[in-house]
Amino acid sequence: MSKAISYRIFKSAALVGALLASFSASADIVISGTRVIYNEKDKDEMVRLENKGGKPLLVQTWIDKGKENVDPAKLFVPFTLTPPVFRIEPKRGQTLRIMYTQGAALPADRESVFWLNVLEIPPKLPEDKSNVQNLLQLAFKTRIKLFYRPANLAGNAIDAIKELKWSIVNDDNHVYLKAKNNSPYYVSFSDASFTSAGKKYSVAIKMLPPMSEETFTVSGLKSGSTGKVDYVAINDFGGSVTRSVTL
Structure with missing residues (x-):
């Protein structure tokens, strides 16, 4: 996926930010867990997503260092996250794979923290909008912490x-x-x-x-x-x- 497309998807979340604070609604994509612990000795970490809603959704995922409004195309983190963009059918799931790339050395004497972002985009409205004048579509972004845990840390x-x-x-x-x-x-x-x-x-x-x-x-x-x-x-x-x- 090109950076231009990636940015357009990401930008849509920013445009609905104010709406999310004003309307009572909930995300359809559910993450299996509230945090990810990536142990240094592990080859990768898997995160399961489920579409609990009744419509297919386009989903974009990325990892950041704590600045949530930065364009994902401009981020550099020492992880590879796949798939970055995908579609989830209703009542179906998708597994994300996180791999530490070692492109940048992280401290060996303490944990490092990052954020896993999951942005869901509703399907496009039909060409005939005569029956959907009062329909409001929202994009939802969920963020959970990703902790990189070096081996041999003291204590627990x-x-x-x-x-x-x-x-x-x-x-x-x-x-x-x-x-x-x-x-x-x-x-x-x-x-x-x-x-x-x-x-x-x-x-x-x-x-x-x-x-x-x-x-x-x-x-x-x-x-x-x-x-x-x-x-x-x-x-x-x-x-x-x-x-x-x-x-």
């Missing part, structure tokens, strides 16, 4: 969730909450909060990279405060791991 992904270090930091009359990840694994969150003196504060954390820390301002918290952090992280299988840490 579950321990990374359990062993996060949380602390309260006082600095220049401000109070901060700090989360620190000493592991070589990414930790993804679905929810996090801090409770102190009976008041619950939301913590806006989505993902903490390996060997990193993130600091959050907790408005209204006083110096010397104590409390409890409650967080829900997501494991390799998309399940929830709930933890509480008293500070």
